[in-house]
Amino acid sequence: MDELRERLRAAQQEFEAELDRRIEIQRERFRYELERGKVRFEKDMRDWQAKYRTGLWRYLTRGHFAYLLTAPLIYGLIVPLVLLDLSVAIYQQICFRVYGIDRVKRGDYVVIDRHHLAYLNGLEKLNCVYCGYANGVIAYAREIAGRTERFWCPIKHATRAADPHPHFEKFLEYGDAEAYRAWLESYRRGKVPKEDNA
Structure with missing residues (x-):
């Protein structure tokens, strides 16, 4: 299992490097830059995109009722969603400090940038902002919950979950009481490597 995990980790790193490379290719192809976290398209590219915008009235009247x-x-x-966002933000600010868990950076999960696309009308932009926020908040909350589970109850389930969070593979085997008690002694006393905390 350790060998498989290491191969999976290496494949994940290779996958992320390829994603970064493809994003860079798309930046060059569609001529945009990120300036202090804001997307800036070249003017001729914005004009080209605007040609593909569907007017709001047409968008509404041609859509399914x-x-x-x-x-x-x-x-x-x-x-x-806003209550979840606020709740997990307050929770981690208080509890993660007490537990010594690295806090989750919200901006790594809540990404809102599609409203810069000139080919979207106002309603489409609003929809994209909403989806970016909603999915980002859920991913943010999931990461906070995963780190909490890693701290309090890092035991795998008896059956396989459909899509466990990334921390799950580091969890202890279901039924291994000896490993759990040994883990409690070392982890809660801060003798676990920093990367296991994140």
């Missing part, structure tokens, strides 16, 4: 009816359900989730 059922899609419009479900919009309040989608946007109604903003309240629990």
Whole structure:
């Protein structure tokens, strides 16, 4: 298992390097820069994109009526999402300091940048902002929950979960009482490497 984990880690690093390379290629192809976290397209590229924008009225009248009816359900989730965002932010600021767990950087998860695309109309931009926020908050909360689980109960389940968080593979085997007690002695006394804390 350790050998497989190491191969998986190496493959993940190779995958991330390839993603970074492809992003750089796309930046050159679509001529944009990141300036202090803001996307800046060259003017001719913005003009080219604008040619593909669908007007708001046309967008609304050509869409499925059922899609419009479900919009309040989608946007109604903003309240629990904001509460989740606020709750996990406060939780980690207090509890992670007490536990000595590295805090999660929200900006690594909540990425909102699609509204810079000139080929989107105002409603499409709003939808993209909403999706970036919603999925980012859920990923942010998942990472905070994963680090919490790593601290309090790092035991694998008896059955396989569909998509466990990245910390799960470091967890102790289900049923290994001896390893769990040994882990408690070392981990809670701060004798665990820093990368296991993140």
